[in-house]
Amino acid sequence: MTIGFVGAGTMAGAIVRGITGAGVVPGGDVLLYDVATDAARRLADDVGATVARSAEEVVRGSDVVVLAVKPQVLPAVLTDLAGAVTERRPVLVSIAAGITLAALEEHLGGADVPVVRVMPNVNAMIGAGMAAVSGNAAASAADVARVVEMFDAVGGTVEIAEKDFATYTAIAGSSPAFVFTFVDALARGAVRGGMPKALATRIAAQAVLGSARMVLERAEAGVSPADLVDMVCSPGGTTIAGIVEMEEAGFSPAVVRGVQAVIDRDRELGG
Numbered sequence: 001m002t003i004g005f006v007g008a009g010t011m012a013g014a015i016v017r018g019i020t021g022a023g024v025v026p027g028g029d030v031l032l033y034d035v036a037t038d039a040a041r042r043l044a045d046d047v048g049a050t051v052a053r054s055a056e057e058v059v060r061g062s063d064v065v066v067l068a069v070k071p072q073v074l075p076a077v078l079t080d081l082a083g084a085v086t087e088r089r090p091v092l093v094s095i096a097a098g099i100t101l102a103a104l105e106e107h108l109g110g111a112d113v114p115v116v117r118v119m120p121n122v123n124a125m126i127g128a129g130m131a132a133v134s135g136n137a138a139a140s141a142a143d144v145a146r147v148v149e150m151f152d153a154v155g156g157t158v159e160i161a162e163k164d165f166a167t168y169t170a171i172a173g174s175s176p177a178f179v180f181t182f183v184d185a186l187a188r189g190a191v192r193g194g195m196p197k198a199l200a201t202r203i204a205a206q207a208v209l210g211s212a213r214m215v216l217e218r219a220e221a222g223v224s225p226a227d228l229v230d231m232v233c234s235p236g237g238t239t240i241a242g243i244v245e246m247e248e249a250g251f252s253p254a255v256v257r258g259v260q261a262v263i264d265r266d267r268e269l270g271g
């Protein structure tokens with residue numbers, strides 16, 4: 001199986017390194033094209049992949065083609081590739097925010113080809129990603145399974161209804177940036193308290209990692225995140241003082257509004 005990438009930036013780099021590192025395909029079976037030729041060359045050299053001269057060459061030489069360009073350029077890229085896609089019929093994978101399966105099919109001129117929409121996240125870079133997957137009517141169970149195998153190699157996957165993609169993007173595609181912001185804010189608080197930033201960042205990140213594991217592991221016993229908050233808040237103690245201050249500043253509503261803003265922007269990008 002040859003896997004091609006159109007766009008060789010942040011996400012393509014994470015996926016290519018993950019799938020070659022996990023042995024889904026050897027680097028020699030990966031074909032890359034990017035208008036930024038240096039980006040494609042660096043990534044190809046890292047994993048032993050081949051740089052194609054055009055996106056069309058990627059399509060003609062690949063069984064699976066991952067479209068890893070920004071949503072704003074994807075429609076034009078697809079329109080240019082429609083002829084080659086119709087002839088070669090690879091499994092097309094789009095990781096672009098906002099662009100629906102129906103829009104992808106339309107940009108391909110209505111071609112009846114297998115298309116799988118995926119929303120990965122940046123944590124794929126360290127094999128800890130979380131990707132949503134949804135196939136169009138032309139994608140067989142085997143096509144979708146192939147794509148799931150690729151993204152499982154860089155973390156986990158979940159098959160969801162396409163209508164939930166915008167929401168998923170908020171809580172798993174974009175949310176790493178929210179969490180990074182939270183860790184940075186915790187560390188700034190520690191700096192204010194007199195601790196060096198690098199040490200504080202390491203401590204805060206470890207606390208977030210452990211807390212995420214608590215949520216996942218205790219959920220199996222029916223314990224919710226709110227129950228866990230109560231577990232930490234000693235009556236008259238330090239944590240409840242911090243929680244009250246943060247909620248007065250609008251912490252939870254700010255997060256809910258952030259999630260809604262992602263959902264709205266995702267729908268805007270989809271036109």
Ligand SMILES: NC(=O)C1=CN([C@@H]2O[C@H](COP(=O)(O)OP(=O)(O)OC[C@H]3O[C@@H](n4cnc5c(N)ncnc54)[C@H](OP(=O)(O)O)[C@@H]3O)[C@@H](O)[C@H]2O)C=CC1
Pocket residue numbers: 006007008009010011012033034035036039055068069070071073077095096097119120121122173
């Ligand atoms: N970053 C993230 O955390 C996530 C991103 N995504 C999605 O992944 C996609 C890629 O994002 P990301 O990797 O961050 O973006 P990057 O900008 O890092 O990578 C995109 C690459 O595509 C290149 N490019 C632009 N136009 C073309 C073209 N016509 N043909 C080939 N290559 C082209 C860009 O070059 P140049 O810079 O010169 O324009 C760039 O090198 C987006 O659609 C985004 O929605 C999904 C989930 C998470």
Ligand SMILES: O=C(O)[C@@H]1CCC=N1
Pocket residue numbers: 097169173174
């Ligand atoms: O910010 C973005 O649009 C992309 C999609 C999800 C994460 N990054």
